[in-house]
Amino acid sequence: DIQMTQSPASLSASVGDRVTITCRASQTIGRYFNWYQQKPGRAPNVLIFDVSTLQVGFPSRFSGSGFGTEFTLTINDLQPEDFATYYCQQTYGVPRTFGQGTKVEI
Amino acid sequence: QVQLQESGPGLVKPWETLSLTCNVSGGSINSDYWAWIRQPPGKGLEWIGDVHYGGSTNYNPSLKSRVTISIDMSRKHFFLKLASVTTADTAVYFCGRGKTGSGHFLELDPWGQGTLVTVSS
Numbered sequence: 343d344i345q346m347t348q349s350p351a352s353l354s355a356s357v358g359d360r361v362t363i364t365c366r367a368s369q370t371i372g373r374y375f376n377w378y379q380q381k382p383g384r385a386p387n388v389l390i391f392d393v394s395t396l397q398v399g400f401p402s403r404f405s406g407s408g409f410g411t412e413f414t415l416t417i418n419d420l421q422p423e424d425f426a427t428y429y430c431q432q433t434y435g436v437p438r439t440f441g442q443g444t445k446v447e448i
Numbered sequence: 449q450v451q452l453q454e455s456g457p458g459l460v461k462p463w464e465t466l467s468l469t470c471n472v473s474g475g476s477i478n479s480d481y482w483a484w485i486r487q488p489p490g491k492g493l494e495w496i497g498d499v500h501y502g503g504s505t506n507y508n509p510s511l512k513s514r515v516t517i518s519i520d521m522s523r524k525h526f527f528l529k530l531a532s533v534t535t536a537d538t539a540v541y542f543c544g545r546g547k548t549g550s551g552h553f554l555e556l557d558p559w560g561q562g563t564l565v566t567v568s569s
Contacts, residue, residue: 343509376555378493385542385562386493391555429493433546433553437508438483440493 344368344432348441355446361417363444365430370410374434377406377415380443381426389428390415417446450475452543452560460537460567466530470543470560473524477501481546481553482519482526486539487562494539498546498553499526533567540564 345368355361367375373393378386379400388397390406393413403418417424425448430441456468470482483498497507499517507515511530519526530537541563544556 374552374554378556385559386556387559388555388557391557397557431493431495431556433555436506437510438495438498438506438546438553440495443492 343437344371344435344439346430346432346439346441348430348444350444351442352445352447354448355420356448357420357422359420361420361424361446363415363428363430363446365408365413365415365441367411367413367432367434369435371432371434372410374432375408375413376431376433378429378431378440379426380429386429420446450545450558452545452558454541454543454560454563456563456565458564458566460533460565461569462534462567463532466528466533466537466541466565466567468528468541468543468563468565470526470528471524472526472545477519477521477524477526480548482517483544483546483556484517484528485542485544485556485559486537487542488536488539496528496530496541535567538565538567 347366377390379389380386394406405416427443427445451474453471460466481498484496499505499519514531516529544559546553
């Protein structure tokens with residue numbers, strides 16, 4: 343199995359902050375890498391796919407980068423609606439594993 | 449646009465089989481992958497498996513001996529069966545579409561709203 347190690351598990355931030363979340367894969371996964379946002383009691387929504395493509399409907403303060411085994415989600419100018427849990431996922435191999443999640447809270 | 453909706457019993461007894469259905473509306477089921485994911489209360493996401501519209505399946509090895517995922521394109525449904533459940537299988541179960549590119553599974557979009565299944569006697 344490809345392991346996805348996400349960090350930090352949680353972080354405390356303020357409105358207007360810049361936040362960075364990291365995900366490391368246990369082997370090279372090319373560009374088969376996504377980020378999801380999940381709010382309490384809701385299903386996750388794809389936020390960024392193909393490493394860096396922003397899903398329609400999400401603001402440009404979200405960005406993704408990375409290559410091979412190291413990937414990063416950056417949120418600039420954090421807004422109240424961004425407080426949520428973020429998950430990374432690889433779809434290079436089976437099982438299509440998720441990271442453990444990062445809870446972004448005030 | 450494609451929408452997904454899970455349905456099935458919210459309570460299953462230990463050692464019985466959990467059965468869920470995902471209804472696909474607003475688009476075709478004759479493409480892409482169709483996946484099941486679960487989330488135990490207060491925990492993270494676990495990919496269970498998926499079925500390609502052509503019928504091939506992929507399962508999480510940790511569940512493979514107990515899982516069956518199938519698809520009925522005529523009814524635009526796909527299904528999850530998880531046998532011999534225990535309390536560890538209590539979770540919110542989501543269905544999702546695995547979008548494809550060049551035949552490869554890309555991202556999960558959209559997701560169903562999820563359905564809580566509790567395993568208890």
